[in-house]
Amino acid sequence: MVARANPRAAEGLPLHWWCHEAAAGAVSQTCEGVTRLALLEIRDLHVSTEDGTEIVRGIDLSVDTNEVHAIMGPNGSGKSTLAYALMGHPAYRITEGDILLDGESILELEADERAQRGLFLAFQYPHAVPGVTVASFLRSAINAVRKARAGGEDDPIKIPEFRKQLDAAMKQLKVPKEMAGRYLNDGFSGGEKKRVEILQMALLDPRLAILDETDSGLDIDALRIVAAGVRELVGPDMGALVITHYQRILNYIKPDFVHVFVDGRIVREGGPELAEQLEAEGYEAFAPEPVGGEA
Amino acid sequence: MATTETQVVGEIGNEYRYGFHDPEDYFFKSQRGLTREVVAAISEHKNEPQWMRDFRLKSLEYFEARPMPTWGGDLSGIDFDNIYYYIRPTEKQAKSWEDLPPDIKQTWDRLGIPEAERKFLAGVGAQYESEVVYHKLQAELEEKGVLFLDMDSGLREHEDLVRQYFGTIIPQNDNKFAALNSAVWSGGSFIYVPPGVSVEMPLQAYFRINAENMGQFERTLIIVDEGAYVHYVEGCTAPIYTTDSLHSAVVEIVVKPGGRCRYTTIQNWSNNVYNLVTKRAVAYEDATMEWVDGNLGSKLTMKYPAIWLMGERAHGEVLSIAFAGKGQHQDAGGKAVHVAPNTSSVITSKSISKDGGRSSYRGLLEVAKKARGSRSKVVCDALILDEESRTDTYPYIRIDENDVDIGHEATVSKIGEEQLFYLMSRGLSEAEAAAMIVSGFVEPITKELPLEYAVEMNRLIQLQMEGSVG
Numbered sequence: 001m002v003a004r005a006n007p008r009a010a011e012g013l014p015l016h017w018w019c020h021e022a023a024a025g026a027v028s029q030t031c032e033g034v035t036r037l038a039l040l041e042i043r044d045l046h047v048s049t050e051d052g053t054e055i056v057r058g059i060d061l062s063v064d065t066n067e068v069h070a071i072m073g074p075n076g077s078g079k080s081t082l083a084y085a086l087m088g089h090p091a092y093r094i095t096e097g098d099i100l101l102d103g104e105s106i107l108e109l110e111a112d113e114r115a116q117r118g119l120f121l122a123f124q125y126p127h128a129v130p131g132v133t134v135a136s137f138l139r140s141a142i143n144a145v146r147k148a149r150a151g152g153e154d155d156p157i158k159i160p161e162f163r164k165q166l167d168a169a170m171k172q173l174k175v176p177k178e179m180a181g182r183y184l185n186d187g188f189s190g191g192e193k194k195r196v197e198i199l200q201m202a203l204l205d206p207r208l209a210i211l212d213e214t215d216s217g218l219d220i221d222a223l224r225i226v227a228a229g230v231r232e233l234v235g236p237d238m239g240a241l242v243i244t245h246y247q248r249i250l251n252y253i254k255p256d257f258v259h260v261f262v263d264g265r266i267v268r269e270g271g272p273e274l275a276e277q278l279e280a281e282g283y284e285a286f287a288p289e290p291v292g293g294e295a
Numbered sequence: 296m297a298t299t300e301t302q303v304v305g306e307i308g309n310e311y312r313y314g315f316h317d318p319e320d321y322f323f324k325s326q327r328g329l330t331r332e333v334v335a336a337i338s339e340h341k342n343e344p345q346w347m348r349d350f351r352l353k354s355l356e357y358f359e360a361r362p363m364p365t366w367g368g369d370l371s372g373i374d375f376d377n378i379y380y381y382i383r384p385t386e387k388q389a390k391s392w393e394d395l396p397p398d399i400k401q402t403w404d405r406l407g408i409p410e411a412e413r414k415f416l417a418g419v420g421a422q423y424e425s426e427v428v429y430h431k432l433q434a435e436l437e438e439k440g441v442l443f444l445d446m447d448s449g450l451r452e453h454e455d456l457v458r459q460y461f462g463t464i465i466p467q468n469d470n471k472f473a474a475l476n477s478a479v480w481s482g483g484s485f486i487y488v489p490p491g492v493s494v495e496m497p498l499q500a501y502f503r504i505n506a507e508n509m510g511q512f513e514r515t516l517i518i519v520d521e522g523a524y525v526h527y528v529e530g531c532t533a534p535i536y537t538t539d540s541l542h543s544a545v546v547e548i549v550v551k552p553g554g555r556c557r558y559t560t561i562q563n564w565s566n567n568v569y570n571l572v573t574k575r576a577v578a579y580e581d582a583t584m585e586w587v588d589g590n591l592g593s594k595l596t597m598k599y600p601a602i603w604l605m606g607e608r609a610h611g612e613v614l615s616i617a618f619a620g621k622g623q624h625q626d627a628g629g630k631a632v633h634v635a636p637n638t639s640s641v642i643t644s645k646s647i648s649k650d651g652g653r654s655s656y657r658g659l660l661e662v663a664k665k666a667r668g669s670r671s672k673v674v675c676d677a678l679i680l681d682e683e684s685r686t687d688t689y690p691y692i693r694i695d696e697n698d699v700d701i702g703h704e705a706t707v708s709k710i711g712e713e714q715l716f717y718l719m720s721r722g723l724s725e726a727e728a729a730a731m732i733v734s735g736f737v738e739p740i741t742k743e744l745p746l747e748y749a750v751e752m753n754r755l756i757q758l759q760m761e762g763s764v765g
Contacts, residue, residue, distance in 0.1 A: 110725070123717060131737070
């Protein structure tokens, strides 16, 4: 229940966004009285590499279903580290803060458990798995997720049903049929890899999809198809976090919210217009304050 | 007395047909250790012709004269004096389901092997369904003139043919263990495919309801006549339980001009077994020989399927896969000897080492003078799953001809953290992810297996990766 009137409610925006705005990012305080948490809540997250270098330096972010958030930032700002940390990469350490998915902290969960709960990361550089076909990989992944969702009991998808889903998703994403029989990412072009990432996303039916530089390596046509595919999936059951250097993909995906990410922090937040401003003015305009200042 | 003995021997292997037997009647067990008397008794018991008896005794001399090999794996644990060289096969298998070690039973459970099949594997029961399949197959084969028997029956029923080829591909003095097998061999398969006959269905030792098939010193001879084709499959992925600690087989194959033979082996011995096998084929003009060889389990395996390319344009392939787990050493590979011009060979070896296991690729490539225009490619890839495990490559190459095209590639890889993370980010557990990477790694070989073997192979790898198999 919401205790106070929400100024954004009339615009149909979700509550947590109002919380953000009302307190300029201080989520934990302003969200008092708001009982509903967003799908993904990132709270004061600090991420370091194994050697102790802090890459992500305290961010707050909420992403709900029905929403597409864009994180825009220059190279080396720590965007991919954030993506990996959210997915549970063992090489990154969360030194402070929390990540909540559906209201529960996932910090203690391994990557597979996070995936089973509905987190999905479309990799910037997907890895090749020679000898394992796209179709057989996808079926194994779907079955792993189904098993977890069935409380650990095997609940394999029936093969005709799987075929149907696969064919439909491949058709929609204009992935040529023969790709299903090729070895996963083995000898794929950059564009093929990215499309197959989105194909995986479509079939794994995540709650929250993180797209890490999915636009790189895609030509305009592919970008359009992939963006449409993402937009199609975002809805009452799914939200998306699109990480990108360029505005280009945002022309097609049309984010609801844009967060400018510089030097491990979110330095500015706004609507889609922010992306255009960035494109026009460059990241320099958003450089963080000198040492000692707060963005 | 002799007549009774012959009848008894004749009945061996037929017992499943009747489903009952009196063990006391058939009981024959040699004393421990190897002597002339033991070898003579084996021959006597089998009622063999004099030439085979002489062959065995001569082989024993060669065996005794040859020193133990000092290369390959550590053979010092073999105690030749403490081995029964001939036991009626069912005697050495478990007597009842309850006698089997729990880990073997558990693995069969997890492989989903049907009860009847398990009992067959354990030697504790008959598999009537397979017997039916086998007899139907036999009728079809007979119509085409194909011979498919156990080696003992082959010798009895087709003595001239056996005598013509037996011990010609792998001479009795080829190596110490081939000499041992030549002295005490029992069981194995004998196959003859007449000219131009193509056997469409793979011949599986598995279907031959004959306990002698899984002998300790089995001897196989396959003759593929001109333009004929056969695919022979032996073994299965289920662990083969045996109380024997030494398995030393000999497989000889002749592929005549234009013929083709594929020999597929998947073996998963229990961890106490020394598996020392000599396999060699000769391929004549335009003939093709293919070895597909999967080695799992055992304490030490030393096996290098060989192809001698004797006729122009003959082609040979060896696909070898080895999985070395805890306490295991797989010393495997392949040999190709190019004797005739324009011959070609491909050796592909894949090995996986885990939990301190050791796998070695050992291969020989030889091109004789005047084998002009010969081509050969050797690819060996090793996958190491942890720091404790080990892999080595021992490629021996001897080229006496200049006009050749030879390639050798070797890679050693590990499962990368990034690759694991990628798969785990899709919901697969770490073990599932690793198993998937390993399955993919061996896929070039599993895709060459008959489907049911490929499926079992992948399941077995999954079990190995979960660490649930010893």
